[in-house]
Amino acid sequence: MSAAIELRGVEKSFGITSVIRNVNLTVAKGERHALIGPNGAGKSTLFNLISGYMVPTTGHIRLRNEVISGLPPYQINRRGLSRSFQVTNVFANMSVWENLRCAVLWAAGHRYTFWKNIDNLPEVRERTARILDDINLTARRDVPAGLLTYAEQRALEIGITVAGGAEVILLDEPTAGMSHAETERAVALIRRLTEGRTLLIVEHDMSVVFGLADRISVLVYGQIIASGTPEEIRSNSKVREAYLGEEAA
Amino acid sequence: MSELTSRVAPASSRAIEKFKFYGVWVAAAILLVVLPRMFGSGGSLTTFSLIGISIIFSLSYNILLGQTGMLSFGHAVYYGLGGFLAIHAINIIGFNKLPIPLPLVPLIGGLTGLLFAALLGWVSTQRAGTAFAMISLGIAELIASSALILRTFFGGEAGISANRTKLLRLFDWSFGPQIQIYYLVAAWTLLTVAAMYALTRTPLGRMCNAVRDNPERVQFVGYNPHVVRYLAFCFSGFFAGIAGALAAINFEIANSAYLGAGQSGSVLFATYIGGVGFFVGPIVGAIFVTVLSLGLSDLTQVWQLYFGLIFIAVVLYAPGGITGLVMMHRPVVKAGTLHKVLPSYVIAFVPTLAMIAGLMLAIETIVHYTVNPGDDSHIKAFGVSFDAASRYIWTMATTLLIGGFWLARKTWIWVGRAWDEANSGEREKGAAA
Numbered sequence: 001m002s003a004a005i006e007l008r009g010v011e012k013s014f015g016i017t018s019v020i021r022n023v024n025l026t027v028a029k030g031e032r033h034a035l036i037g038p039n040g041a042g043k044s045t046l047f048n049l050i051s052g053y054m055v056p057t058t059g060h061i062r063l064r065n066e067v068i069s070g071l072p073p074y075q076i077n078r079r080g081l082s083r084s085f086q087v088t089n090v091f092a093n094m095s096v097w098e099n100l101r102c103a104v105l106w107a108a109g110h111r112y113t114f115w116k117n118i119d120n121l122p123e124v125r126e127r128t129a130r131i132l133d134d135i136n137l138t139a140r141r142d143v144p145a146g147l148l149t150y151a152e153q154r155a156l157e158i159g160i161t162v163a164g165g166a167e168v169i170l171l172d173e174p175t176a177g178m179s180h181a182e183t184e185r186a187v188a189l190i191r192r193l194t195e196g197r198t199l200l201i202v203e204h205d206m207s208v209v210f211g212l213a214d215r216i217s218v219l220v221y222g223q224i225i226a227s228g229t230p231e232e233i234r235s236n237s238k239v240r241e242a243y244l245g246e247e248a249a
Numbered sequence: 250m251s252e253l254t255s256r257v258a259p260a261s262s263r264a265i266e267k268f269k270f271y272g273v274w275v276a277a278a279i280l281l282v283v284l285p286r287m288f289g290s291g292g293s294l295t296t297f298s299l300i301g302i303s304i305i306f307s308l309s310y311n312i313l314l315g316q317t318g319m320l321s322f323g324h325a326v327y328y329g330l331g332g333f334l335a336i337h338a339i340n341i342i343g344f345n346k347l348p349i350p351l352p353l354v355p356l357i358g359g360l361t362g363l364l365f366a367a368l369l370g371w372v373s374t375q376r377a378g379t380a381f382a383m384i385s386l387g388i389a390e391l392i393a394s395s396a397l398i399l400r401t402f403f404g405g406e407a408g409i410s411a412n413r414t415k416l417l418r419l420f421d422w423s424f425g426p427q428i429q430i431y432y433l434v435a436a437w438t439l440l441t442v443a444a445m446y447a448l449t450r451t452p453l454g455r456m457c458n459a460v461r462d463n464p465e466r467v468q469f470v471g472y473n474p475h476v477v478r479y480l481a482f483c484f485s486g487f488f489a490g491i492a493g494a495l496a497a498i499n500f501e502i503a504n505s506a507y508l509g510a511g512q513s514g515s516v517l518f519a520t521y522i523g524g525v526g527f528f529v530g531p532i533v534g535a536i537f538v539t540v541l542s543l544g545l546s547d548l549t550q551v552w553q554l555y556f557g558l559i560f561i562a563v564v565l566y567a568p569g570g571i572t573g574l575v576m577m578h579r580p581v582v583k584a585g586t587l588h589k590v591l592p593s594y595v596i597a598f599v600p601t602l603a604m605i606a607g608l609m610l611a612i613e614t615i616v617h618y619t620v621n622p623g624d625d626s627h628i629k630a631f632g633v634s635f636d637a638a639s640r641y642i643w644t645m646a647t648t649l650l651i652g653g654f655w656l657a658r659k660t661w662i663w664v665g666r667a668w669d670e671a672n673s674g675e676r677e678k679g680a681a682a
Contacts, residue, residue, distance in 0.1 A: 102467075164471060
């Protein structure tokens with residue numbers, strides 16, 4: 001299987017502090033890959049590097065064999081990679097519908113169009129309605145995103161991320177702060193929406209990780225200490241010592 | 250899928266919406282035609298023309314402030330350059346007898362605004378927020394000072410004048426009489442307002458709102474926020490240029506005041522007072538500020554001071570502007586609980602008015618003693634004559650100001666309570682349904 005995302009020798013330092021150290025990571029096309037590790041291990045930084053929010057100090061990042069490190073986020077997004085944020089990052093004053101529609105526009109080929117009425121674009125309307133239905137917010141269509149409940153905002157966050165139809169999806173702690181029931185619903189949603197796509201997910205909830213992921217990578221102090229199937233990770237002594245052991249104790 | 254989209258907007262309600270939508274535009278057009286028949290004096294025609302120009306300028310400013318979230322302190326640059334180019338164009342067309350009629354001259358102003366926005370905007374729109382505001386201020390100062398240095402183009406302090414009647418005539422309109430200028434301004438106002446409204450409903454228009462709300466996230470849905478801001482800036486410059494050209498045609502002169510900080514400030518002022526959150530906000534603001542500035546300057550010599558106070562009051566107590574205040578009542582009207590709020594307004598209105606009257610009395614007396622201390626103390630402001638030296642007036646001003654303030658504070662708490670009550674009824678209804 002070919003690689004969807006490939007990181008080779010990626011390092012990131014802020015001044016003298018190095019946050020990501022020599023990371024090599026391959027996410028195969030079509031797999032659900034979870035990134036786990038203790039707080040402060042650099043998971044979100046790694047997401048920021050892959051999505052173009054930050055530029056690696058050294059090393060290369062490839063998206064489907066194209067080097068993307070150094071490109072701005074919007075260029076990377078146009079090449080088919082979309083990410084969500086750990087802290088909800090939506091268009092707060094705009095309605096749920098407008099939020100999703102903004103996420104559909106570029107992918108639908110409308111770019112900076114100023115000569116077409118946005119309400120007369122049937123394929124945009126259909127795609128937006130489909131995503132709205134997928135994330136179960138049809139009843140909240142016209143509510144400003146800032147007034148949604150926390151769980152609804154998290155669902156919208158995922159909706160915005162997948163709306164453009166990107167083939168590679170990065171989700172940063174999508175179930176953080178959710179109740180048990182909400183988490184279950186969110187996982188089902190993620191499973192459904194990422195069907196047939198490549199998923200890289202950061203998650204703290206181990207039941208979510210082991211239930212969802214095909215492969216897992218463990219990041220500790222900016223280094224990947226293990227990468228493998230859930231079974232391999234569960235039985236890896238280094239991982240148990242560095243991470244899972246702490247969790248069990 | 251068609252089932253889903255039709256559930257979102259049923260066909261019958263869409264037809265009603267469409268009818269309402271076009272109805273508003275037709276009504277506006279009829280109003281513009283009928284207005285001069287109702288108020289035909291030269292003075293009111295000039296006022297209407299100034300309002301029209303101000304509407305275009307304020308709406309163009311709101312493309313930046315309200316739609317894209319960019320606070321500009323130098324929007325008059327594009328207005329002023331549009332005006333100067335229009336004046337030069339009239340002179341050149343008149344001198345060379347070119348076959349270009351006057352109604353097309355605003356387009357030259359618009360293209361000038363667009364050109365300069367395209368040139369100056371690329372750098373300033375790299376960032377929003379403080380960086381953009383500071384760069385806009387710097388550019389405004391640069392252009393305003395060039396206007397006084399480059400005398401051949403800007404005409405120094407006197408400015409450049411032109412004769413608008415010497416151009417190619419259409420339908421035998423000379424554009425000498427103010428009524429013809431009124432119709433010219435009205436037509437351009439209707440046209441540009443429609444165009445700017447249409448712009449808000451395009452993919453670019455919606456992405457402008459997204460950039461305003463969250464420029465960071467915009468990058469992760471495929472858009473470059475810099476390009477969105479830049480395009481918004483260019484459109485804004487284009488419409489500002491049209492407004493400037495219409496102003497130049499109206500006055501038959503363009504001078505450095507067109508480009509100055511005062512002009513940039515007053516458009517910010519009108520837009521904000523009207524309300525940046527709504528498309529009609531700047532229209533309301535332009536009408537309000539134009540009428541008030543023409544009216545107030547007759548009533549008191551410190552009318553700009555009152556403007557400043559109004560602006561501060563709006564920023565502090567009604568950040569949504571006049572339109573925001575009105576629109577705030579829509580849910581209560583819909584819920585039928587407006588009657589719960591109105592009595593509290595009437596009660597709050599009395600002491601608030603007393604406080605304002607006291608403040609005005611105090612301002613006028615203080616102005617008398619600081620600005621014209623040597624003059625007769627019997628002064629007239631807002632059509633009322635009084636003796637600024639009288640101790641009754643001083644006592645009255647103090648009592649009204651302090652007593653009004655004290656009472657007003659109490660009554661506004663009642664207004665808050667009445668609002669809570671009106672909304673709680675609404676909430677219960679929502680829970681029941």
